[in-house]
Amino acid sequence: MEYLIVSTLPPQHEGAAELIGQLAETLPQAEVVYTQQMKISACLGCNSCWLKTPGRCPIHDDYEPLMLKFLQAKAVVFVCDTKLGFLSYQAKNLFDRILPLATMYLTIVDGQMRHIPRYHKNLAAAVLYTGQSDNAYLNRWLARAMLNLHGVSLGAYPFEEKGAALDALAHC
Amino acid sequence: MHLLIVSCTPRAVAASNTDKILTAFCEGFEAQGNTTERYYLARRDTWPQIRDAFAQNDDVLFALPLFVECVPGMMLEFLETLTPKAGKTKISFLLQGGFVEGCQLRCCEAYLETLPAYLGCIYNGTLLKGGMFGVSFVPDQQREKVLAPFVQAGTQFAQDGCFDKQKANEFAQPEYLSKGKALVLRLSKPVQKMVFRKIAKEKMHSTEPLDAKPFLQVVK
């Protein structure tokens, strides 16, 4: 697998089905995962993945296998809807649960505090979303979220701009 | 004023930094003759009551920890279940995070400024503060010192009826790490590691190396 496509929208979602079909056709060795049928809890903020069982989340649901795929992919594409001007909670949970990939230890990058990553892995992620949201804001957020993980943002795009997303993904 | 407060951390109440900060904040706020009622999203079975309280109150404070540069997923899940209101409810936010600098909280603040409108409410300001990771871990005396400014902030909120942007900016200082502080942080890495290991051992009863790599073999 080179590209991992993670959709929080169900396979029968019309817009997403078409989009994912095109992504999977265009991107080499793409694997598609639908989280709707999976059990993925919110992060409960317990800090165990940093302090008690470093690198492992104590919530034993379907998230850990997905997180391991993040470590194997060249780039991850999140396909989701937006609510209240931000990612849906299902999509945000996928980001909140990623904390085991960082360590508790702190460093400073470009004058700002960051966590030292647990693995040498250049995570790259793009978000493709449906629903009304401020695109500039989603890009700002994703850039910061990825910076925190010492990764790169490949951008946030509404479904209609999938061409630009494919471009960024193909060249990452 | 009667203020509805919702603690929006998913963390168990007893361990939560948000809750300790709220207790300090309420001390200052209530000393001015105000009243509060407090709910916790971590107690999922109370969500119906929180929704009712949201429908009935016109002054609301959402207190939250910064989670990956924005609102915790569980808070979003709750917000998605709220019925938008008719326009006169004011929502204020108390946002706190682990990293020390105020600038780390700005991306989330920008989102919070837009959020009340989606709920048919009015934005009433955000109080933000970094450096809060250790609130639950530090000795009592140190905790009191860290929390004292929040008592003050509660008093100020009672007087102003909102979080004034300029005062909030002062409260959030330092906005960036000074060169000196950054250097101290860099040089103190070994001490820092010792402190974290001590916390792990004493509070979490764990002696595993904190930079363990349990899934190293799968990384590509």
Ligand SMILES: Cc1cc2nc3c(=O)[nH]c(=O)nc-3n(C[C@H](O)[C@H](O)[C@H](O)COP(=O)(O)O)c2cc1C
């Ligand atoms: C999943 C997760 C993500 C976090 N993301 C950030 C972050 O992006 N920036 C930051 O400064 N602190 C971050 N933190 C630290 C918390 O905001 C901080 O420890 C806070 O005090 C926790 O409050 P609580 O105990 O009430 O949950 C994160 C913590 C967790 C568990």
